[in-house]
Structure formats: C-alpha cells, structure tokens
Amino acid sequence: MIATIALTLSHFQAMTLFALLISIAFGFLSRRRTSDRVKYIIWSLFLFLLIGVGIGWAMYPFSR
Amino acid sequence: MSEEATTDTTTGLAAGTATADVATAPAHQQGNEILAIVIGLAGWLVPGLGHALQKMWGRALACFLTVGALVFLGVGMRGNVFGSEGGDAFGMLGYVADLGTGSFYFAARALETQGSDVAHAEGDYGTRFLAAAGVLNLLAALHAYEAARGRKA
Numbered sequence: 212m213i214a215t216i217a218l219t220l221s222h223f224q225a226m227t228l229f230a231l232l233i234s235i236a237f238g239f240l241s242r243r244r245t246s247d248r249v250k251y252i253i254w255s256l257f258l259f260l261l262i263g264v265g266i267g268w269a270m271y272p273f274s275r
Numbered sequence: 276m277s278e279e280a281t282t283d284t285t286t287g288l289a290a291g292t293a294t295a296d297v298a299t300a301p302a303h304q305q306g307n308e309i310l311a312i313v314i315g316l317a318g319w320l321v322p323g324l325g326h327a328l329q330k331m332w333g334r335a336l337a338c339f340l341t342v343g344a345l346v347f348l349g350v351g352m353r354g355n356v357f358g359s360e361g362g363d364a365f366g367m368l369g370y371v372a373d374l375g376t377g378s379f380y381f382a383a384r385a386l387e388t389q390g391s392d393v394a395h396a397e398g399d400y401g402t403r404f405l406a407a408a409g410v411l412n413l414l415a416a417l418h419a420y421e422a423a424r425g426r427k428a
Contacts, residue, residue, distance in 0.1 A: 218348060218351035218352045218397065218401075219397060220352065220397060220400070222396065225352075225396075225397075225400045228348065229345075229400075229403070229404065229407065232341045232344055232345055233341070233407065233411065235337060235341055236337055236338065236341040236342075236411055236415070238337075239333060239334050239337035239338070240334060240337075240338075240414070240415060240418050
C-alpha cells in the first residue's frame with residue numbers, strides 16, 4: 212500500500228528530513244531535560260545541514 | 276569499593292560484612308544482567324520497547340516514531356530492503372543494518388510490494404534511510420541495555 216504512494220523528494224528535502232529525524236532521536240537518547248533536548252536537536256540539525264551543504268559545495272567542481 | 280577496603284582493615288565485623296556482600300553480589304548482578312539483555316532484545320525487536328519497559332516514555336516514543344518514520348520514508352522512496360541472499364559483502368552489511376530495525380524489517384519487506392528502484396536518487400536515498408533506521412534502532416537498544424544495567428542514561 213505504501214509502495215504505491217511514490218515519495219518524490221528533492222536532495223535537500225531528503226537530507227533535511229533525514230537530519231531532523233536523526234537529530235530528534237539523538238536528542239532524546241542523549242539528554243534528559245526537555246530544554247537540553249531542544250537545544251541539542253536544534254544544534255545537531257544545524258550542523259547536519261551545514262556540513263551536508265558544505266560537502267555538497269566541496270564536491271560541486273568534480274560533479275561534471 | 277575503596278571504602279569497603281578501608282573498613283575491612285580497621286574492624287573485623289566490617290570485614291565479615293564485606294565478605295557477605297561479595298558472596299551475594301554475583302547472583303544479584305547476574306539477575307540484573309539477564310534482565311538487561313532481555314530489555315535490550317525487546318528494544319531491538321520493537322523500537323522503543325526497551326525504554327518503555329523502564330518507563331522512559333519520551334525516549335520510547337521518540338525511538339518508535341523516528342525509526343518508524345525512517346522505515347516508512349525508505350519504503351516510500353523504494354529503497355532497497357536487503358535480503359539474506361545478498362551475496363557480496365555490501366549486501367550482507369546492508370542486510371545486517373536493515374535487520375537492526377527488528378520487526379519493522381519484516382513490515383518493510385511486506386510493504387514494498389513493487390520492489391526497490393535504486394536507479395533513481397529517491398531509491399538510493401530510501402536505501403540509506405532504511406539502513407540508518409536499523410543502525411539507529413541498534414543504538415537505542417544498546418542504550419536501553421546500558422540503562423537497565425544501571426549506567427547513567
């Protein structure tokens with residue numbers, strides 16, 4: 212049933228979704244207090260996106 | 276431990292108590308270890324169950340939802356759900372990673388009726404989502420196991 216719903220995501224959308232889900236899981240596993248978890252999730256998500264986009268730009272000259 | 280050793284050298288009574296503690300500790304610790312292993316296995320089979328059994332509701336829900344969402348998205352993007360008949364080393368690694376989702380692995384296989392499509396970027400991303408879900412669940416199960424053993428979690 213799910214397979215018939217084709218998910219078409221752009222590279223950035225897929226990366227953002229992945230980063231968000233992993234950040235939430237890491238935040239809940241590694242921190243106890245809610246405020247600490249929120250800070251961790253936001254910081255982790257930011258770093259995921261920054262490093263992802265950074266690596267993307269670093270590879271751009273070799274993509275063609 | 277060092278406190279017990281100091282007491283042991285100062286009084287005979289304390290030394291006897293320390294000896295009794297040492298004699299009873301292994302059976303108690305063994306029981307805890309078995310319980311911790313059961314909790315770890317439960318956490319692997321059903322994402323979040325290891326934490327739920329220890330009344331860590333927030334972590335249990337987070338594990339269940341994030342692993343479930345990664346599997347759902349991975350299957351929706353027609354990622355490759357590796358089987359045991361993979362053949363090469365990468366196929367086996369993918370199989371081990373996918374199997375990390377526990378019961379969700381079988382759900383993913385059942386739901387992906389059209390098979391994988393890794394010729395497109397979505398399918399390739401889907402494969403990574405599924406593998407990440409498995410590895411994340413293994414990490415969560417290990418966390419539940421460590422928490423059950425009394426480690427700071």
